[in-house]
Amino acid sequence: MNKIVEKKELAPKIKQLDIENPEIAAKVSPGQFAIVITGGKGERFPLTVAGADPSKGTIRLIFNEVGKSSKELGTFSVGQELRGLAGPLGNPTEIENFGTVLCFGGGVMSGPLLYIAEAFRQAGNKLIVAIGARTSELLIFKEELQAIADKFYVCTDDGSEGYQGVDFLNDVLKEKKGDYALAMSVATATQKAICEITRPFGIKTITSLTPIMLDGTGMCGACRVNVGGETKFACVDGPEFDGHLVDWDLLESRKRTYVAEERTSSLCYEMGEEFASAEK
Amino acid sequence: MAKLNLNRVPMNKQEPEIRRWNPYEVALGYSYEQAVEEANRCLQCKKPGCMNGCPVNVDIPGFVGALAQGDLPQAAQVLWKHNSLPAICGRVCPQETQCESQCVLGKKGAPIAIGRLERFVADWARANPEESGVFNPELPKSTGKKVAILGSGPAGLTCAADLAKSGHQVTVFEALHLAGGVCVYGIPEFRLPKSIVQAEVNYLQNTLGVDFELNHVMGRISNVDELLKDGYDAVFLGVGAGAPMFLNIPGENSKGVYSANEFLVRLNLMKAYLFPQYDTPIKIGKRVAVLGAGNVTMDSARWALRMGAEEVHVVYRRTKAEMPARAEERGNAEEEGIIFDLLTNPSQVLSDEQGWVKGMECVRMELGEPDESGRRRPVPIKGSEFVVDFDTVVPALGTQPNPLIPRTTPGLETTKRGTVQADENGKTTKEGVWAGGDIVTGAATVISAMGAGKRASAAINEYLK
Numbered sequence: 001m002n003k004i005v006e007k008k009e010l011a012p013k014i015k016q017l018d019i020e021n022p023e024i025a026a027k028v029s030p031g032q033f034a035i036v037i038t039g040g041k042g043e044r045f046p047l048t049v050a051g052a053d054p055s056k057g058t059i060r061l062i063f064n065e066v067g068k069s070s071k072e073l074g075t076f077s078v079g080q081e082l083r084g085l086a087g088p089l090g091n092p093t094e095i096e097n098f099g100t101v102l103c104f105g106g107g108v109m110s111g112p113l114l115y116i117a118e119a120f121r122q123a124g125n126k127l128i129v130a131i132g133a134r135t136s137e138l139l140i141f142k143e144e145l146q147a148i149a150d151k152f153y154v155c156t157d158d159g160s161e162g163y164q165g166v167d168f169l170n171d172v173l174k175e176k177k178g179d180y181a182l183a184m185s186v187a188t189a190t191q192k193a194i195c196e197i198t199r200p201f202g203i204k205t206i207t208s209l210t211p212i213m214l215d216g217t218g219m220c221g222a223c224r225v226n227v228g229g230e231t232k233f234a235c236v237d238g239p240e241f242d243g244h245l246v247d248w249d250l251l252e253s254r255k256r257t258y259v260a261e262e263r264t265s266s267l268c269y270e271m272g273e274e275f276a277s278a279e280k
Numbered sequence: 281m282a283k284l285n286l287n288r289v290p291m292n293k294q295e296p297e298i299r300r301w302n303p304y305e306v307a308l309g310y311s312y313e314q315a316v317e318e319a320n321r322c323l324q325c326k327k328p329g330c331m332n333g334c335p336v337n338v339d340i341p342g343f344v345g346a347l348a349q350g351d352l353p354q355a356a357q358v359l360w361k362h363n364s365l366p367a368i369c370g371r372v373c374p375q376e377t378q379c380e381s382q383c384v385l386g387k388k389g390a391p392i393a394i395g396r397l398e399r400f401v402a403d404w405a406r407a408n409p410e411e412s413g414v415f416n417p418e419l420p421k422s423t424g425k426k427v428a429i430l431g432s433g434p435a436g437l438t439c440a441a442d443l444a445k446s447g448h449q450v451t452v453f454e455a456l457h458l459a460g461g462v463c464v465y466g467i468p469e470f471r472l473p474k475s476i477v478q479a480e481v482n483y484l485q486n487t488l489g490v491d492f493e494l495n496h497v498m499g500r501i502s503n504v505d506e507l508l509k510d511g512y513d514a515v516f517l518g519v520g521a522g523a524p525m526f527l528n529i530p531g532e533n534s535k536g537v538y539s540a541n542e543f544l545v546r547l548n549l550m551k552a553y554l555f556p557q558y559d560t561p562i563k564i565g566k567r568v569a570v571l572g573a574g575n576v577t578m579d580s581a582r583w584a585l586r587m588g589a590e591e592v593h594v595v596y597r598r599t600k601a602e603m604p605a606r607a608e609e610r611g612n613a614e615e616e617g618i619i620f621d622l623l624t625n626p627s628q629v630l631s632d633e634q635g636w637v638k639g640m641e642c643v644r645m646e647l648g649e650p651d652e653s654g655r656r657r658p659v660p661i662k663g664s665e666f667v668v669d670f671d672t673v674v675p676a677l678g679t680q681p682n683p684l685i686p687r688t689t690p691g692l693e694t695t696k697r698g699t700v701q702a703d704e705n706g707k708t709t710k711e712g713v714w715a716g717g718d719i720v721t722g723a724a725t726v727i728s729a730m731g732a733g734k735r736a737s738a739a740i741n742e743y744l745k
């Protein structure tokens with residue numbers, strides 16, 4: 001159970017794992033996430049499911065190596081097993097024929113976006129797809145997303161490929177106003193920016209929030225977010241919410257609760273070998 | 281018979297000024313000599329009141345009598361007949377309101393220390409598994425029937441153990457990555473060492489042949505109807521009441537505000553007290569406020585102290601007399617230096633520019649007329665608002681059922697409070713489905729959850745005949 005069956009490096013520090021878990025593979029829908037535990041002392045951290053193959057009994061996770069847990073996950077090789085994998089968690093994306101759907105994928109989240117966009121496509125929607133990243137080499141799934149999109153755009157923060165920044169979406173929407181939008185990114189600022197662009201057009205915009213989580217089952221409230229003036233638990237009430245109602249400042253603030261500890265954890269992990277040899 | 285002895289043998293504990301700095305168990309337990317001496321105080325009443333006070337009817341005079349004779353295997357066997365988790369119960373049951381409250385010695389002096397004796401016998405048996413004769417039950421031939429247990433708290437574990445002993449094939453589905461329910465994620469190491477809970481789980485797994493499917497959030501990965509369709513003959517719901525409640529006051533989402541569940545899960549389940557050896561962090565400031573007055577409040581407050589907080593306040597809107605926490609735990613908390621701010625109710629959490637908690641606005645209360653619970657209702661004193669500095673706030677205001685299972689189980693009726701409707705044997709409104717523990721009663725006790733698991737197992741056994 002939870003054996004890695006395929007591993008790929010999609011871009012620098014962005015990895016993709018196909019993991020054997022037939023039960024989750026049979027049940028998961030686009031938009032849901034899983035909680036990963038790498039080892040006996042590991043934390044429980046959430047990753048959005050980026051695909052599933054029920055016939056092979058595998059699910060796909062795509063992640064940035066940013067801190068201790070994701071770096072450690074990146075060291076797993078084919079044949080190794082995760083300590084724990086719980087899912088599918090959260091509510092699936094609402095998939096209907098809305099008409100034209102604007103799909104935005106920032107960085108690593110273009111991975112799960114592909115899984116969701118395929119479902120929108122199958123439901124008969126026309127797709128405007130835009131993906132962005134800090135720089136050109138971090139763009140993932142360009143060909144795959146382009147293949148299912150009616151219109152396809154690329155942007156980067158540094159302008160190394162496609163448009164610079166996300167403001168060009170204003171012109172895109174002026175030309176063809178979509179009926180529905182989905183914004184995926186782990187960066188709060190990016191999500192907020194997309195939602196602010198769609199707001200004046202009155203396009204309902206769903207966004208998948210990534211607060212800190214612990215259990216992922218609704219028992220702790222670590223993941224609480226404010227949506228439309230109400231406190232919600234993102235793991236059970238979400239993770240997708242109406243992006244025009246989200247209190248972004250609160251989300252960003254709460255996500256920064258453990259910056260110091262995350263640094264300690266990451267440093268101890270990276271310097272682990274040095275510590276071990278010092279002890280000898 | 282020996283002369284009436286009205287004083288109980290004291291139990292060794294870690295001294296308050298030492299234990300407030302470590303996560304180790306506070307109570308150290310009796311030695312063999314102390315246990316036998318205490319057991320010898322028992323009058324072996326013809327009509328023992330203590331047994332009436334026990335929700336699972338442990339044969340208390342039976343095991344205490346055997347212990348008084350020094351016959352430990354006999355004591356263990358009598359104890360295990362009615363209680364499959366005695367090492368846990370001996371530590372966390374509110375004996376003072378149950379068995380011990382009915383002991384005749386209590387009329388003139390101190391009742392027999394039944395909890396301490398239970399703990400002693402249970403710990404002895406674990407250390408001497410062969411000799412005790414309680415860990416090698418003769419399992420009957422398999423009945424070929426399959427039962428699914430949802431949740432691995434005391435209710436689920438008890439039900440699973442009894443059904444496995446009846447020859448059924450039992451699978452426990454647990455959402456978290458470790459089994460044990462509140463005993464593993466809620467009750468702190470310093471009251472209930474996690475190795476004890478793990479030993480119970482190992483016994484079910486290795487000796488009784490119970491299967492554990494961890495990381496299975498039922499209602500998501502599978503549901504009750506699917507289990508019944510997949511060949512399970514009966515289902516028991518022991519999913520507890522694990523969803524936290526907040527006060528719903530302004531500022532409650534500030535950084536540094538933890539629900540008691542989050543606080544305790546980080547520390548107990550994820551071992552944040554060993555960060556960065558363990559990956560999960562927790563941030564506890566110098567001045568901590570824990571809101572409420574139950575066991576959960578005391579546990580959170582005492583953990584905060586052990587994590588290095590300088591001042592820990594329990595903030596409660598009524599008085600000491602109305603506190604629901606066990607007297608012993610409140611006493612332990614007081615000895616350790618926890619400060620009680622009584623007749624005080626928070627009205628707002630205050631935060632700094634970075635969104636970190638910096639204090640609370642509170643209002644003073646006074647007791648008015650009794651409410652539905654019979655306790656005098658606290659009412660705010662107008663104009664008495666004041667501000668106190670805190671950098672960590674932990675609302676420990678109780679929990680409610682997680683709606684996931686009821687929502688995904690058509691035909692399962694719930695009450696207005698969200699608990700599952702069940703009769704005294706745990707039978708629900710859905711054919712083939714039983715329920716027990718906190719999911720039926722709302723937050724209660726380990727022993728009442730075990731009692732419910734036991735009654736349901738008997739009913740399921742009958743149903744499967």
Ligand SMILES: Cc1cc2nc3c(=O)[nH]c(=O)nc-3n(C[C@H](O)[C@H](O)[C@H](O)COP(=O)(O)OP(=O)(O)OC[C@H]3O[C@@H](n4cnc5c(N)ncnc54)[C@H](O)[C@@H]3O)c2cc1C
Binds near residue numbers: 068255
């Ligand atoms: C519902 C949900 C779904 C998620 N899905 C994904 C997913 O599919 N793929 C994924 O990579 N992440 C995803 N995340 C984020 C992921 O959970 C965190 O990246 C993870 O916890 C990192 O743990 P860590 O110990 O490696 O880093 P930490 O030590 O926790 O974080 C290190 C620092 O990196 C920042 N950071 C966190 N995530 C990212 C990121 N992805 N890119 C850049 N910086 C980041 C943090 O703000 C923090 O300051 C999801 C989060 C949630 C709540």
Ligand SMILES: Cc1cc2nc3c(=O)[nH]c(=O)nc-3n(C[C@H](O)[C@H](O)[C@H](O)COP(=O)(O)OP(=O)(O)OC[C@H]3O[C@@H](n4cnc5c(N)ncnc54)[C@H](O)[C@@H]3O)c2cc1C
Binds near residue numbers: 374455518
């Ligand atoms: C901090 C704290 C201290 C306490 N102290 C005491 C004490 O000193 N003495 C005492 O007698 N009682 C005490 N209690 C109360 C006692 O622990 C509970 O009443 C008892 O554990 C209830 O048992 P249960 O089996 O009904 O549920 P729980 O112990 O809550 O177990 C339920 C299990 O079900 C799992 N679950 C939930 N939903 C799902 C799902 N959808 N799929 C799969 N699994 C699921 C949960 O993860 C959990 O493991 C305390 C409680 C807390 C929180």
Ligand code: FES
Binds near residue numbers: 216218
């Ligand atoms: S992560 Fe604990 S409630 Fe959402």
